[in-house]
Amino acid sequence: MPTDDAAFDRLVGPLRRELHAHCYRLLGSAHDADDTLQDALLRAWRGMDGFEGRSSMRTWLYTIVTRACLDIAAARGKRALPMDLGPSSERVVLEDAPATEVAWLGPYPDAPDARSERREAIELAFVAALQHLPGNQRAALVLFDVLGFSAAEIASTMDTSVAAVNSALQRARAIVAEKVPAPGRRPEDALTREIAADFASALERGDAGALVALLTKDVTWSMPPLPRWYSGIDAVTDFAVAVPLGRCPSWRTEVLTANGQPAVACYLGESADAVHRAWSINLLTLREDRIREITSFLDADLFTRFGLPPAKA
Numbered sequence: 001m002p003t004d005d006a007a008f009d010r011l012v013g014p015l016r017r018e019l020h021a022h023c024y025r026l027l028g029s030a031h032d033a034d035d036t037l038q039d040a041l042l043r044a045w046r047g048m049d050g051f052e053g054r055s056s057m058r059t060w061l062y063t064i065v066t067r068a069c070l071d072i073a074a075a076r077g078k079r080a081l082p083m084d085l086g087p088s089s090e091r092v093v094l095e096d097a098p099a100t101e102v103a104w105l106g107p108y109p110d111a112p113d114a115r116s117e118r119r120e121a122i123e124l125a126f127v128a129a130l131q132h133l134p135g136n137q138r139a140a141l142v143l144f145d146v147l148g149f150s151a152a153e154i155a156s157t158m159d160t161s162v163a164a165v166n167s168a169l170q171r172a173r174a175i176v177a178e179k180v181p182a183p184g185r186r187p188e189d190a191l192t193r194e195i196a197a198d199f200a201s202a203l204e205r206g207d208a209g210a211l212v213a214l215l216t217k218d219v220t221w222s223m224p225p226l227p228r229w230y231s232g233i234d235a236v237t238d239f240a241v242a243v244p245l246g247r248c249p250s251w252r253t254e255v256l257t258a259n260g261q262p263a264v265a266c267y268l269g270e271s272a273d274a275v276h277r278a279w280s281i282n283l284l285t286l287r288e289d290r291i292r293e294i295t296s297f298l299d300a301d302l303f304t305r306f307g308l309p310p311a312k313a
Contacts, residue, residue: 019062025122026069030106031106043064066157067157069135074135078132079131081224082228088231092242093228107295119260119261121146123259124295130176136160139157140154140168141172144169181292195262195284195290198210199284200264204251204253214290214291215291219236224298249271258306277300280296
């Protein structure tokens with residue numbers, strides 16, 4: 001097999017995006033996915049002479065990448081959301097300090113053509129549920145249910161038996177079914193964009209009534225890396241009125257998508273005519289025509305990954 005850089009890039013290029021998404025599913029971090037995929041592809045480039053063609057190039061690459069992810073997952077442990085740390089807060093916490101010792105789950109930018117990916121296989125709830133699985137179960141579930149590999153191929157990838165793979169799949173599916181809410185009717189894309197735009201508009205206007213009208217009664221709002229989170233329309237309303245609509249002087253927003261879901265990028269300013277700085281990427285999880293979960297990732301560095309400017313006028 002040719003091992004020059006150009007030839008290798010031609011072979012790997014069409015698979016790079018799906019391999020990166022695979023790393024994200026297993027690791028829960030786009031940054032970890034960057035590093036792990038780079039290291040795995042370097043291993044693959046160095047080992048091209050040993051590729052004998054007994055499996056497809058795609059299967060061979062997934063074997064290398066999956067093993068690299070499992071090594072990282074074993075060393076770093078699972079990534080979390082605030083609800084993994086403890087119960088929701090009954091009262092608004094105004095001075096909540098970031099939990100820097102926690103490895104937080106992160107968001108994932110959609111591909112330019114997001115229709116090319118199965119949205120439910122990259123949604124935040126699914127990726128968060130995967131973090132509760134041991135590495136072997138996590139990999140088996142993704143390889144079989146998401147990517148369509150056979151139990152025999154997965155057994156070869158993970159250096160185990162088909163019986164062990166089937167057992168891992170059974171246990172993994174049971175845990176994920178407990179963690180991922182039953183899907184409601186998925187809104188049409190036009191409606192999801194409208195809901196996200198309405199959320200963004202209500203935030204910019206400081207309109208608590210309009211914002212709350214978009215929420216389900218059992219809505220949750222979390223803000224990693226802050227450990228506090230809120231559950232239920234009353235607690236979320238109190239938080240929204242006290243913090244984003246009360247203590248934050250001015251917002252500018254941009255509607256986008258992430259993890260196959262509607263999302264809103266928020267920029268915070270000291271006044272309406274001040275420069276607004278990158279503040280958070282907010283993923284909106286919908287149930288039919290309402291928002292049932294808001295996950296606000298408070299990390300200005302994410303804006304570069306999403307191709308967004310660091311500030312707005």
